[in-house]
Amino acid sequence: MIKRAIVRFTGAVQGVGFRPFVYKLANRYGLKGFVLNDGKGVVIEVEGEEEVIKDFILSIHKEKPTLANIFSQSVEIFENLKNYKEFKILESVNTMEKEVFILPDISTCDDCLKELFNPKDRRYLYPFTNCTNCGPRFSITEKLPYDRKNTTMKSFHMCKDCLEEYNDPSNRRFHAQPNACPVCGPNIFLHTKDRKLIAKSIKAIEFLKDFILNGDIVAVKGIGGFHLVCDATNDKAVNLLRERKKRFEKPFAVMFKDIDQIKNYTLVSYVEEITILSSEKPIVIVKKKENTDLSELIAPDLDKIGVFLPYSPLHHILFKFVNKPLVMTSANVSEEPIVKDNDEAFEKLSYFTDYILTHNRDIKNRVDDSVVFCVKDKTFFIRRSRGYAPLPVKLPFKLKSKVLAVGGHQKVTIALGIDDKAYISQHIGDLETLASQETFEETIYTFFNIYNFYPDIIVSDLHPNYYSTKWAKNFSMKNGVKHIQVQHHYAHGLSLMADNHIKEEKILTVCWDGTGYGLDGNLWGGEFLIVDYENFERVFHFDYFKLIGGEKAVKEPRRVALSILFKILGKDSLNLNLPTLNEFSENEISSLYTIWEKNINTPLSSSVGRLFDAVSSLLGIKQVLSYEGQSGMIMEGLYDYTVKDFYSFDLKNGKIVYDSLFIDLIQDKSDTRIKVSRFINTLVKIILDVSKNFELKVGFSGGVFQNKVLLTLLMNNDKNKSFLYHRSVPPNDGGIALGQVVFNQF
Numbered sequence: 001m002i003k004r005a006i007v008r009f010t011g012a013v014q015g016v017g018f019r020p021f022v023y024k025l026a027n028r029y030g031l032k033g034f035v036l037n038d039g040k041g042v043v044i045e046v047e048g049e050e051e052v053i054k055d056f057i058l059s060i061h062k063e064k065p066t067l068a069n070i071f072s073q074s075v076e077i078f079e080n081l082k083n084y085k086e087f088k089i090l091e092s093v094n095t096m097e098k099e100v101f102i103l104p105d106i107s108t109c110d111d112c113l114k115e116l117f118n119p120k121d122r123r124y125l126y127p128f129t130n131c132t133n134c135g136p137r138f139s140i141t142e143k144l145p146y147d148r149k150n151t152t153m154k155s156f157h158m159c160k161d162c163l164e165e166y167n168d169p170s171n172r173r174f175h176a177q178p179n180a181c182p183v184c185g186p187n188i189f190l191h192t193k194d195r196k197l198i199a200k201s202i203k204a205i206e207f208l209k210d211f212i213l214n215g216d217i218v219a220v221k222g223i224g225g226f227h228l229v230c231d232a233t234n235d236k237a238v239n240l241l242r243e244r245k246k247r248f249e250k251p252f253a254v255m256f257k258d259i260d261q262i263k264n265y266t267l268v269s270y271v272e273e274i275t276i277l278s279s280e281k282p283i284v285i286v287k288k289k290e291n292t293d294l295s296e297l298i299a300p301d302l303d304k305i306g307v308f309l310p311y312s313p314l315h316h317i318l319f320k321f322v323n324k325p326l327v328m329t330s331a332n333v334s335e336e337p338i339v340k341d342n343d344e345a346f347e348k349l350s351y352f353t354d355y356i357l358t359h360n361r362d363i364k365n366r367v368d369d370s371v372v373f374c375v376k377d378k379t380f381f382i383r384r385s386r387g388y389a390p391l392p393v394k395l396p397f398k399l400k401s402k403v404l405a406v407g408g409h410q411k412v413t414i415a416l417g418i419d420d421k422a423y424i425s426q427h428i429g430d431l432e433t434l435a436s437q438e439t440f441e442e443t444i445y446t447f448f449n450i451y452n453f454y455p456d457i458i459v460s461d462l463h464p465n466y467y468s469t470k471w472a473k474n475f476s477m478k479n480g481v482k483h484i485q486v487q488h489h490y491a492h493g494l495s496l497m498a499d500n501h502i503k504e505e506k507i508l509t510v511c512w513d514g515t516g517y518g519l520d521g522n523l524w525g526g527e528f529l530i531v532d533y534e535n536f537e538r539v540f541h542f543d544y545f546k547l548i549g550g551e552k553a554v555k556e557p558r559r560v561a562l563s564i565l566f567k568i569l570g571k572d573s574l575n576l577n578l579p580t581l582n583e584f585s586e587n588e589i590s591s592l593y594t595i596w597e598k599n600i601n602t603p604l605s606s607s608v609g610r611l612f613d614a615v616s617s618l619l620g621i622k623q624v625l626s627y628e629g630q631s632g633m634i635m636e637g638l639y640d641y642t643v644k645d646f647y648s649f650d651l652k653n654g655k656i657v658y659d660s661l662f663i664d665l666i667q668d669k670s671d672t673r674i675k676v677s678r679f680i681n682t683l684v685k686i687i688l689d690v691s692k693n694f695e696l697k698v699g700f701s702g703g704v705f706q707n708k709v710l711l712t713l714l715m716n717n718d719k720n721k722s723f724l725y726h727r728s729v730p731p732n733d734g735g736i737a738l739g740q741v742v743f744n745q746f
Helices: 018-028 050-063 110-116 160-167 201-213 235-245 259-265 270-277 313-321 342-348 434-450 467-479 488-499 551-555 557-575 586-597 608-618 630-638 659-667 672-691 708-716 733-742
Strands: 002-012 032-037 042-049 069-078 087-089 188-192 197-200 218-221 226-231 253-255 283-288 304-308 326-330 355-359 371-375 378-383 392-394 403-405 415-418 421-424 457-461 482-486 507-517 523-531 536-542 650-652 655-657 697-701
Touching: 002 050, 018 032, 018 042, 018 050, 018 087, 042 050, 050 069, 110 313, 188 201, 197 201, 201 218, 201 226, 201 313, 201 355, 218 342, 226 235, 235 326, 259 270, 259 304, 270 283, 270 371, 270 378, 342 355, 371 708, 378 733, 403 733, 415 733, 421 733, 434 467, 457 467, 457 733, 467 482, 482 488, 488 507, 488 523, 488 697, 488 733, 507 608, 507 672, 523 608, 551 557, 557 586, 557 608, 557 659, 608 630, 608 659, 608 672, 630 672, 650 672, 659 672, 672 708
Parallel strands: 032 087, 218 355, 253 304, 283 371, 403 457, 457 482, 507 697, 536 655
Antiparallel strands: 002 042, 002 069, 032 042, 188 197, 188 355, 218 226, 226 326, 253 326, 283 304, 371 378, 392 421, 403 415, 415 421, 507 523, 523 536, 650 655
């Protein structure tokens, strides 16, 4: 019997070639009707035999475009017919309610690459080649629905050839919103740093090649912002970049021409290779090979580097001319967001660069590169951004309210909680500067606008001095929106639960990081919490130690080590011959002891991140940090998997007492690698021993669990394969907005 069906799909179903796919499929099945985009997703109305309609719907699921991701489906069957004569693709319908998932920016597909390097193709070496299967998405989107008029491509009017492709359902560029060619689309322009035009189009790349090979520093505008670029095999160029950026040791990411070139310089596992080659094209942290021509200044003191592949046509064209690995690091002033606009580039980047390559396609939403690392068969985020954001994380239940979560203070992301999804923003960064604070607010209102969203509740961290907390309080007071504050490490635990789709049970969260404001006013960071969606219990934590000088101690491991020596050995520690003590004069040590003893600017901390720093200082590895987590990263590279023993410790009244650990460490006459290995083994032993006290699933969150060695050892000791790790968000503070979204919402 002939029936009429209305089928609705939500998810990543716009901008992925879904409508032309449905058009072809409907014609294959002989169905009549239409398909269109609306604010919620895709609507299909068809008439035909009921069994044929069922087969048609089943085929949608089986054959859908690679980039499509269906979250939900509804089907209504009607007896009354409208007697459609053909199947059409109709114009989008704009509705107030927005549930469509904006796709992340997608790396160049193979079909576009073939055209890009085909001298006979009209898009030969055109830096803005794209189609329905690839190209910019989120970075150019101003609002929904995802139509050209709602993107930064609206000012480029398609030529006759492009318009024919755009309107042809059989063409892979059908309704590809950024569709363009050299005749009608954006172009690139190479300037000196004081705005003098040197060349445009492919000539600009030819000049750029010469400048890079000459050792110059260039800024290149990409998909989500500018990169600072130089020859990664040229020590002078890399050192010059470090001097200009005042970024003396923090590692740079390196872009390679292809996977074979990456393998020439690094040791890549099977999982790492798959991740590097994925359509998201993230930066992947991998082990370096020794004795290559890659500059040692790329990642000083580290045995790993961040590698990634070209993900835009411009990158691919650049590597056609420059057959060398290139430093490709986010272009920004220290602690500020990535630069995205042309005027901003000339204003802020001229000090760092010799030349600036711009283009005239505006970037609406700045998007940093994503960073991941792999352990065994699992991939972990360090930064979830380009290629992944702003795809939502599916929650294990529907939320009671619409929630805005504003994250913490470092590695900030924000999130909107709508129904059973958390729409998590791209990486915003640390909220230290006015520019980063403006980007934080800009991101919030961009998400409000895109999703036509207004919160019932705003959730922030407990720390009273975080900018995000102050902003949330101010927004709450001005707009009458309820404001809730959630303890930092509890938010980590909630994030882990939501990330693993845990609904009703409690879990034991091991939450180790650098710092977080505790309920007792102290700085937590070495926590064992029993967590559910309504509350938490702090069942174990590392014994407190004092941070001499407060914030100074966060940047100076020697101060943390000195404090622990004072705590464990008192003045007797001053007679020891240790690298830490050699960092200070006798007068300085005496003065710091008085400060420690009288509790002058010495906040209490339980942070495992700071314990890594203390061990680093005591072993002479690092006394002053150039970037967050530096000591832990260096120690990770020193670990020896043949070392199986560990130092002693005590578990007393909910505290992990580490006095004997440090005494063992000080007395240990082994080499540095063995001592580092025993320390990390001790941390694993502590986790295993504490976990035995609770019949609960055990999970891990916090920045310390970016340590690849620590995660490897935990996986090796996970006999029941029941340990919980993050999947969709980073274990660091980039994941806490997800936890804030789900607090007390079940």
